[in-house]
Amino acid sequence: MSQTARPPSFLARNRETLLRIAIPILVVVCLVLLWQVLVTATGVPQYILPGPSAVAVALVKDWGTLSPALWVTTKITLSALALALVGGVGIAVFLVQSKWIETAFYPIAVILQVTPIVAIAPLILIYAPTTQVALLICAFLVAFFPILSNMVQGLKSVDHNLLNLFDLYGASRWQTLIYLKLPASLPYFMTGLRIGGGLSLIAAVVAEFAAGSAGAGSGLAFRLLEAQYRLNIPRLFAALILLSALGVVIFAITSFIAWLGLHRWHESSIRREN
Amino acid sequence: MTETEATPPTASHKRPLVAMRNVSKSFSSGTLALSEMSLTVQGGEFVSLLGPSGCGKSTALRIIAGLGDVTTGEIDWPSSRINSKGLPEGDISFVFQEPTLMPWQTVFGNVYLPLRLTGISKAAARENIMACLDMVGLKDFADAYPRELSGGMKMRVSIARALVTKPKLLLMDEPFAALDEITRQKLNDDVLRLWRETGITVIFVTHSVFESAYLSNRIVVMKARPGRVHADFPLVTSLDRGPLYRTSEEYRATCEKVSHSLMEAIGFPLADGMEMH
Numbered sequence: 236m237s238q239t240a241r242p243p244s245f246l247a248r249n250r251e252t253l254l255r256i257a258i259p260i261l262v263v264v265c266l267v268l269l270w271q272v273l274v275t276a277t278g279v280p281q282y283i284l285p286g287p288s289a290v291a292v293a294l295v296k297d298w299g300t301l302s303p304a305l306w307v308t309t310k311i312t313l314s315a316l317a318l319a320l321v322g323g324v325g326i327a328v329f330l331v332q333s334k335w336i337e338t339a340f341y342p343i344a345v346i347l348q349v350t351p352i353v354a355i356a357p358l359i360l361i362y363a364p365t366t367q368v369a370l371l372i373c374a375f376l377v378a379f380f381p382i383l384s385n386m387v388q389g390l391k392s393v394d395h396n397l398l399n400l401f402d403l404y405g406a407s408r409w410q411t412l413i414y415l416k417l418p419a420s421l422p423y424f425m426t427g428l429r430i431g432g433g434l435s436l437i438a439a440v441v442a443e444f445a446a447g448s449a450g451a452g453s454g455l456a457f458r459l460l461e462a463q464y465r466l467n468i469p470r471l472f473a474a475l476i477l478l479s480a481l482g483v484v485i486f487a488i489t490s491f492i493a494w495l496g497l498h499r500w501h502e503s504s505i506r507r508e509n
Numbered sequence: 510m511t512e513t514e515a516t517p518p519t520a521s522h523k524r525p526l527v528a529m530r531n532v533s534k535s536f537s538s539g540t541l542a543l544s545e546m547s548l549t550v551q552g553g554e555f556v557s558l559l560g561p562s563g564c565g566k567s568t569a570l571r572i573i574a575g576l577g578d579v580t581t582g583e584i585d586w587p588s589s590r591i592n593s594k595g596l597p598e599g600d601i602s603f604v605f606q607e608p609t610l611m612p613w614q615t616v617f618g619n620v621y622l623p624l625r626l627t628g629i630s631k632a633a634a635r636e637n638i639m640a641c642l643d644m645v646g647l648k649d650f651a652d653a654y655p656r657e658l659s660g661g662m663k664m665r666v667s668i669a670r671a672l673v674t675k676p677k678l679l680l681m682d683e684p685f686a687a688l689d690e691i692t693r694q695k696l697n698d699d700v701l702r703l704w705r706e707t708g709i710t711v712i713f714v715t716h717s718v719f720e721s722a723y724l725s726n727r728i729v730v731m732k733a734r735p736g737r738v739h740a741d742f743p744l745v746t747s748l749d750r751g752p753l754y755r756t757s758e759e760y761r762a763t764c765e766k767v768s769h770s771l772m773e774a775i776g777f778p779l780a781d782g783m784e785m786h
Contacts, residue, residue: 396609399576403603404674405592406626414625418613500612500654 285469290476293469301458301470305477308439308454311367312485315374316435322375323382323427328412330383331390341387348380352438356445366446370454373442378435385427389420422501425493432489436482455481524587525549526678526710527573527597532582534568542568544735545582552588552677555704555711557721557728559767561775565736566714570680573712574603589677597678602671604681608663610655610670616642617651620670627674634673641669644703661692665699672703681713685720694755697723701750718771722763723750730767732774739774 246253267287274286281289294301326344330337352373363369393416401411443456455474462471497503527550534543543565550556558566571577573584589597602623610619620641624634642648645665655663664684671679681700685693701724704711715721721728725744732739744763748754 394609396605396607397611400603400605400609400622401626402576403574403601404623404626410626414622415611418611421613500656502656 282466282468285472289469290472293467294473294476297470297473301455301474301477304453304455304458304474305481307367307452308436308443308456308478309481311370311374311439311454312436312481315371315439316378316432316485318371318375319378319382319431319435320428323379323431324386324424327383327386327390330387331416337387344380344383347376352377353441353445356442360446367452369446370439370442373445374435374438377438378431381430381434382424382427385423385430386420389423390416392423393419421496422503425489425496429486429489429493432485433482436478436485440478526552526554526586526588528585528587529569529573530583530585532569532572532579532584534565534572534577535580541735543572544737546736546738548729548738548741550678550710550712552710553708554727555713555725557725558712558714558731559716559718559721559728559771560731560736560739561733561771562716563736564731564733564774566731567682568736569731570603570682570712570714573678574601574680576603600677602674602676602679604664604667604671604679604684606683606686608655608660608667610663610666612655615652615654616647616658616666619655619666620673623670623674638669638673641673642666644672644706645669645699659692660688661696664688664696668696668700668703672707672709676709678710678712681711683714683716686716693720698751700724718764718768722760722767723755728767728770730770730774740770742770 271286271288274284285293326340330340355376356369356373359372360366360369363372397415397419398411401415406414439454440456443454444460455478459471459474459478462468462474529546529548532543532546533541535541546565546569548556548569558569560566568577572579586597586600589600591597611622614622617638620638621631621634624637625631639648639651642651645668647662647665647669650658650662655666658666667684685696688696697720700711700713703709711724713721713724722744727741727743729738730740731737744767746754746759746763748757748759754760
């Protein structure tokens with residue numbers, strides 16, 4: 236009866252969390268070290284495969300060229316994602332208003348989605364007033380569809396009993412949308428957001444390749460191509476690292492937003508305890 | 510000792526709360542769910558609709574609630590103000606078989622919903638909501654989310670939400686069918702207490718003889734294919750219904766009476782030996 240469990244120490248309590256952070260970092264550090272060792276040992280020329288130290292030097296030295304490009308790409312990616320969120324949710328709400336509206340307009344959304352973006356890009360370049368706008372439209376078109384299709388699915392998956400309940404209490408269409416359909420489709424929206432976030436970055440890069448934009452106002456994709464033409468491979472790697480860092484940040488932010496919205500109530504964000 | 514004829518309960522001089530007249534309902538699949546059903550419910554009654562599955566008892570309840578139209582016949586609300594949808598305004602509440610709570614809202618938010626939909630502010634509704642939560646014993650759980658509650662507690666939230674509009678008529682569609690026996694008995698006692706305290710009218714759909722015999726003061730036994738009323742009789746008890754009543758001879762006799770009526774409705778042949786005194 237006198238046995239009382241001693242409170243576990245800080246390390247014991249947070250062991251799993253610490254390991255979760257430490258293990259991936261350790262793996263990345265090992266891989267980078269291996270890369271450096273291999274490059275030094277084999278003596279590969281820098282214009283074929285630079286070592287991580289050369290890439291780091293390029294990152295610092297070329298920061299003046301790379302940072303404006305990073306900023307341009309970030310701007311295009313985020314504005315495309317924002318537009319895709321507004322458009323995707325808005326059009327999803329419009330589509331589910333009636334079966335006939337969906338029948339009429341959903342195929343158009345599908346056609347826009349399945350047509351490869353690289354193939355439409357030249358056309359968009361002709362019509363868009365500036366290259367930046369063209370890139371924005373391309374990135375928007377790609378990011379928009381996963382958000383739309385997830386939202387349509389979410390809006391249609393509302394519990395029928397809850398819909399009956401809202402009917403019973405005489406809820407208007409607007410009230411049903413605001414208090415029931417939108418909150419109920421939040422998990423679907425978050426899935427769309429995470430997919431759309433990743434895709435808008437990919438589309439921003441691919442569209443810039445397709446557009447062949449050049450000069451001062453260009454994004455990271457142009458800097459990447461430029462570095463390749465000049466055989467400045469360390470800078471190419473530096474640009475690549477910036478792109479993946481941007482992707483990781485977007486992923487982290489969208490995941491955090493999903494967690495914020497769902498962690499109090501949705502199974503996907505709750506730890507299972509048995 | 511069976512009542513094959515539908516015997517209406519003692520006529521009251523009051524106007525009835527709701528009257529179904531020759532209501533039939535067929536689904537788009539062609540199934541006739543209800544055939545020529547008539548039912549008049551007086552204010553303050555506790556009516557159980559009892560019957561086998563497929564007898565249309567849930568359909569009848571949904572029609573009374575205005576969820577789904579009648580094919581023929583009519584529903585009348587002689588003592589209520591009727592809104593544009595032909596429903597009595599704010600007078601009916603529904604408790605579904607599942608708790609039907611919004612998982613993204615707290616217990617408080619879920620109970621607030623019916624008031625929120627009528628445009629009442631959270632501050633103005635607070636007192637009423639807390640009183641309803643108190644009535645079902647969940648005052649301390651106002652800030653909990655539905656997933657943190659047990660099945661019985663979720664059902665209590667659902668009942669609190671139904672009571673928050675102070676309805677005249679509470680419709681319950683097999684509300685405790687998915688709960689364990691102990692929780693179910695507890696909730697039966699709670700519903701009885703609420704019925705006594707608030708004077709609300711209850712129409713309770715169940716397939717349990719024991720539940721209907723324990724709760725109601727009138728039982729409507731229904732028959733399947735097509736759904737229709739088989740027997741309609743009042744239950745009067747001399748004892749207070751409570752834990753003691755569950756083991757009383759009177760309760761046993763009531764269960765037997767209800768059970769026989771249900772067996773007839775199902776068409777179960779009664780052997781001679783089963784005919785009890």
